[in-house]
Amino acid sequence: MKGGGGCFFYEWRRKQLSLLLFIFVVSTTLILWSWSNNNYKTPLLFTSTFFPAAGDVKVIQSNHNHNHSHNNNKDDDLIEEVQQVVNLASPPSSDTQPDDDKHSANHRDNHHENITQNVDKSVSDERYSDSKPPKQHLVESAAPKKHDPAVGVGLPMSNVKNRSCNFAKGKWVRDDSRPLYSGFGCKQWLSGMWACRLTQRTDFAFEKLRWQPKDCQIDDFSGPKFLKRMQDKTLAFIGDSLGRQQFQSLMCMITGGKERHDVKDVGKEYGLVKKRGSVRPDGWAYRFPATNTTVLYYWSASLCNLQPLDPKNKSTYIAMHLDRPPAFLQRYINRFNVVVLNTGHHWNKGKLDANRWIMYVGGKPNTDRKIADTANAKKLTIYSIVKWVNGQLPKYPGLKAFYRSISPRHFFNGDWNSGGTCDSTIPGALEVLKNESSDSVASAAVKGTDVKLLDITALSEVREEGHISRYTIRPTPGMQDCLHWCLPGIPDTWNELLFAQI
Ligand SMILES: *[C@@H]1O[C@H](CO)[C@@H](O)[C@H](O)[C@H]1NC(C)=O
Ligand SMILES: *[C@@H]1O[C@H](CO)[C@@H](O)[C@H](O)[C@H]1NC(C)=O
Ligand SMILES: *[C@@H]1O[C@H](CO)[C@@H](O)[C@H](O)[C@H]1NC(C)=O
Ligand SMILES: *[C@@H]1O[C@H](CO)[C@@H](O)[C@H](O)[C@H]1NC(C)=O
Ligand SMILES: *[C@@H]1O[C@H](CO)[C@@H](O)[C@H](O)[C@H]1NC(C)=O
Ligand SMILES: *[C@@H]1O[C@H](CO)[C@@H](O)[C@H](O)[C@H]1NC(C)=O
Numbered sequence: 001m002k003g004g005g006g007c008f009f010y011e012w013r014r015k016q017l018s019l020l021l022f023i024f025v026v027s028t029t030l031i032l033w034s035w036s037n038n039n040y041k042t043p044l045l046f047t048s049t050f051f052p053a054a055g056d057v058k059v060i061q062s063n064h065n066h067n068h069s070h071n072n073n074k075d076d077d078l079i080e081e082v083q084q085v086v087n088l089a090s091p092p093s094s095d096t097q098p099d100d101d102k103h104s105a106n107h108r109d110n111h112h113e114n115i116t117q118n119v120d121k122s123v124s125d126e127r128y129s130d131s132k133p134p135k136q137h138l139v140e141s142a143a144p145k146k147h148d149p150a151v152g153v154g155l156p157m158s159n160v161k162n163r164s165c166n167f168a169k170g171k172w173v174r175d176d177s178r179p180l181y182s183g184f185g186c187k188q189w190l191s192g193m194w195a196c197r198l199t200q201r202t203d204f205a206f207e208k209l210r211w212q213p214k215d216c217q218i219d220d221f222s223g224p225k226f227l228k229r230m231q232d233k234t235l236a237f238i239g240d241s242l243g244r245q246q247f248q249s250l251m252c253m254i255t256g257g258k259e260r261h262d263v264k265d266v267g268k269e270y271g272l273v274k275k276r277g278s279v280r281p282d283g284w285a286y287r288f289p290a291t292n293t294t295v296l297y298y299w300s301a302s303l304c305n306l307q308p309l310d311p312k313n314k315s316t317y318i319a320m321h322l323d324r325p326p327a328f329l330q331r332y333i334n335r336f337n338v339v340v341l342n343t344g345h346h347w348n349k350g351k352l353d354a355n356r357w358i359m360y361v362g363g364k365p366n367t368d369r370k371i372a373d374t375a376n377a378k379k380l381t382i383y384s385i386v387k388w389v390n391g392q393l394p395k396y397p398g399l400k401a402f403y404r405s406i407s408p409r410h411f412f413n414g415d416w417n418s419g420g421t422c423d424s425t426i427p428g429a430l431e432v433l434k435n436e437s438s439d440s441v442a443s444a445a446v447k448g449t450d451v452k453l454l455d456i457t458a459l460s461e462v463r464e465e466g467h468i469s470r471y472t473i474r475p476t477p478g479m480q481d482c483l484h485w486c487l488p489g490i491p492d493t494w495n496e497l498l499f500a501q502i
Contacts, residue, residue, distance in 0.1 A: 165216030167497045168455040171431040172462070175210035179488035180221060181257030183207070188259055189251035189286075196486035199471035203425040206466045206486065211459055211493045214433070218500040223254040226499060227291040233398075234294040234335055235502075238326065239342035240301040242407040242491075245484060246340070247297035249491040250498075251286065254295070262289055270296060270332060282328075300326040302357065303343035304381045309358075320357040322366070322377055323384040333392055333399070338502050340454060341385060342404040345483065347378040382445045390449035400502055403446055404454040404494065405439035410464040410482045422467045422482035429462040452501060456494045466490045 183190070183197030192198055212218075219225070237247045255263075264287045267273060272283045285296035305324035310316040333339065346352075352359075352374065359366040359377055371377055382403070389401045411420025437443035438457040446453045460466075466489045468481035485491055 165213060166435065166455075167213045167216060167218070167500060168437060168458055169215065169432055169435065170211060170213035170459070172209040172427060172459075173212050173430075174208055176208060178210055179207040180492055181252040181255070181488055183486070183488050185259075186248075186252040186255070186257035188255075188263075189248050190257075190487055191248060193472070194245060194248065194468065194484060194487045196468060196471055196489070201469075201471040201486070203465075205425065206427075206463070206490075207488050209427070209430075209463075211496065213497075216500075218496060221253060221496045221499050223256055226254055227288055227293050229499075229502065230293040230337070231291045232293070233337035234296065235338040235340070236332070236336045237297040237340045237342075238300050238329055239303060239340075239404070240299070240345055241484065242345070243340070243342045243404070244297055244299065245487060246342075246404070246491045246494050247284075247295070249487055249489075250295060250495045252487065253492060253495055254288070260288075263287065264289060266294060267296075270298070270328075272296070272298070298326070298328045300328065301343065301346040301351075302326075302381065303341060303385050305330075306357070315356075317356045317358050319360045319365075320352070321360045321363070322371070322381045323361055325385050325388045329385075329389075333389075334396065336396075337398050338400050338402070338498075339389070340402045340404055340498060341389070342407075343378070343381065344406040345409070347374045349374060379441050379445075382441055386445045386449055386451050390451050393450050401451045402454040402498065402501070403442055403451055405437060405442040405457040407483075407485075408438075408457055408461040410467055411480070412464075412482075416480075416483070419478050420482060421480050422464050422469050423480075424465045426465055427462050428464050432458040432462060434458065454494065454498055454501070456490075456497065459493065460485075460490050463490050 183195045186195075197204070235250075237243045237250075265285070266287045267281055267283070267285045270283070270285050272281045272285055274281045283296060283298035285294060287294045302320055303326060305321040305326055307319045307321065308316050309319055329339070329341075346355075351357075359372065361368065361371060361380070366372060366377075371380055386403055393399060393401060410422040412422060414420035437453060437455045438461060439453075439455065442457075443453055443455070445451075464482075466485050468484050468486055470476075470480045471486075472481075
């Protein structure tokens with residue numbers, strides 16, 4: 001459905017809204033009337049009218065019935081479930097995926113990405129550029145630094161309103177005040193490859209949907225409010241390129257996409273400097289001086305500790321310590337007030353091999369065949385990092401830790417390298433009503449800990465139209481990006497939900 005799809009969608013939405021309004025007025029009258037007679041009927045009436053009948057709005061994934069017959073993990077339903085989320089629409093046999101870090105290709109450095117470069121090129125580039133030279137500082141900083149007691153003992157963050165409400169349940173509603181920044185702007189932080197406004201894409205209805213949680217009011221995001229709440233505080237994103245998208249999105253949201261000359265690059269304070277021979281630093285850190293607020297991103301696709309086996313040899317294998325946190329996190333956690341972790345899309349044999357990552361557990365090469373399965377290895381790492389961070393929390397009362405659930409892919413009728421597409425201009429559904437997270441591994445990992453789940457999977461799963469899709473300056477036939485999101489777009493919502501919980 002192209003072109004008119006957006007129009008159709010809004011026409012349909014408009015009708016639906018009018019209908020809802022009508023029902024609402026009628027039912028309010030009924031409620032008021034019945035309330036005076038029969039108190040207990042009220043909640044029932046209200047629930048059934050506020051949310052349209054199931055037939056009106058598709059609930060997640062009902063429109064795409066993919067066949068996941070490759071169940072070779074019968075002993076582990078959790079993992080199978082996550083695989084289904086990760087492998088939406090991908091053939092069971094495919095073991096490689098587009099790198100979610102296309103920007104690691106050389107020409108896409110920092111804020112000077114060559115946006116004319118096509119997806120094809122970047123996907124093939126990354127196969128090689130991903131195997132970066134060993135990161136020397138990882139080795140150096142492997143031992144946890146002495147903790148600075150002065151930091152992290154700040155006041156607990158203000159907003160502890162409604163702990164019981166589930167932000168993941170709710171619906172997408174049209175809001176003409178969106179997006180929160182223009183995709184034509186924010187050039188200071190927004191990578192050109194993710195700014196769909198700079199491409200030939202013509203449908204932008206996806207920018208105008210706001211997530212409305214069912215059972216909780218969320219405080220409208222505003223840059224000044226965010227900065228005030230984060231006065232003298234540091235927020236760190238650590239994860240893969242989807243984490244980087246969330247970071248760029250937040251920078252744009254805080255600034256409203258306006259150029260800011262006062263914001264200071266403080267990457268140096270965190271060792272985030274471009275090293276000799278590398279294309280870009282391993283992350284970025286920016287400080288808003290008026291409130292002394294720092295927002296940073298560190299690139300850690302595996303979310304575990306990586307140590308070159310031979311630091312002097314550029315083509316050495318790299319020990320991937322599944323049960324140890326990234327050195328960067330160990331070293332700087334004492335300076336963070338909010339940390340948002342994610343991983344997921346690098347866990348396949350193709351990527352591990354290309355990176356020369358060798359799984360280690362307990363400081364030794366892994367010999368457990370069950371763990372050798374990448375899905376199990378990923379699960380072990382997620383559990384390990386959550387456990388480790390949870391163990392740190394008592395030391396840093398000012399720290400709030402979030403594990404961000406998996407960002408869904410939407411390759412339909414193929415995978416990233418076999419013609420998989422995400423052409424839709426309308427959402428797959430607007431409403432998510434289930435209580436359980438769609439990322440069962442992540443939700444099980446945080447259970448019983450003080451690490452919070454930033455649960456964005458189901459609400460993103462219904463937004464298949466929000467990906468970069470085929471829109472690059474020079475589109476490549478047969479190659480689409482159904483993994484990353486257009487910005488402004490879905491990751492803005494992740495940040496709104498984050499903001500509501502800090
Ligand atoms: C899924 O695939 C299996 C094996 O290829 C097949 O037997 C089964 O009928 C398929 N199910 C659906 C719903 O297509
Ligand atoms: C961008 O990439 C295109 C094609 O790869 C190349 O011709 C052009 O010179 C590049 N521009 C810059 C500024 O690197
Ligand atoms: C808090 O959550 C409960 C249950 O989810 C809900 O009924 C209530 O309206 C919420 N309150 C606010 C202020 O969001
Ligand atoms: C800025 O905030 C940090 C804590 O994040 C604090 O250690 C530092 O002293 C603050 N700087 C100023 C100038 O207040
Ligand atoms: C570097 O490591 C690779 C992979 O382990 C190995 O094949 C190569 O011989 C090593 N080179 C040196 C100089 O040790
Ligand atoms: C979801 O949770 C609510 C409150 O805990 C419960 O009333 C409701 O029945 C649950 N819904 C489903 C589909 O399990």
